[in-house]
Amino acid sequence: MSRRAAFALALFAAATGAAAQQHAQPQGPADGDLELGKFLSETCVACHQISGRMSGAVPTIVGFPPPAFVEAMQQYKNGLRPNETMRTLAASLSDEEIRALAAYFGSVKPTY
Numbered sequence: 366m367s368r369r370a371a372f373a374l375a376l377f378a379a380a381t382g383a384a385a386q387q388h389a390q391p392q393g394p395a396d397g398d399l400e401l402g403k404f405l406s407e408t409c410v411a412c413h414q415i416s417g418r419m420s421g422a423v424p425t426i427v428g429f430p431p432p433a434f435v436e437a438m439q440q441y442k443n444g445l446r447p448n449e450t451m452r453t454l455a456a457s458l459s460d461e462e463i464r465a466l467a468a469y470f471g472s473v474k475p476t477y
């Protein structure tokens with residue numbers, strides 16, 4: 366192998382190694398997948414108004430800071446918040462899906 370090829374290979378290994386490491390890092394709530402969040406939000410907007418307006422007993426969830434959103438969802442999931450509907454919904458979502466929803470709803474601006 367020429368020195369040049371060896372050097373290129375070493376660079377490649379360093380680059381892919383760095384990418385793999387980045388991927389393995391725990392993701393924060395703001396790192397959710399927006400597209401996935403938008404897709405999953407279809408279920409939520411049956412009750413929660415996408416405009417951000419309150420509707421009856423259903424609170425607004427748009428423009429929520431993602432960490433607070435994730436925390437609320439975890440509290441439904443682990444039973445700290447008692448609402449039966451939200452508990453069932455949150456229990457059916459993975460942590461990745463909750464992060465995605467947090468990122469999506471956090472990015473939506475109230476429009477009313």
Ligand code: HEC
Nearest residue numbers: 408409411412422423424426434437446448450451454466
């Ligand atoms: C059947 C109606 C309904 C659906 C569907 C629904 N929610 Fe809710 N959600 C509620 C109600 C009612 C509350 C208030 C519950 C309470 O008092 O704890 C709530 C509360 C919340 C809260 C807490 C808000 C706050 O101010 O603390 C979050 C976050 C939330 N919902 C997210 C979601 C997400 C994400 C989805 C979709 C996966 C969803 N909801 C689907 C009815 C619904």
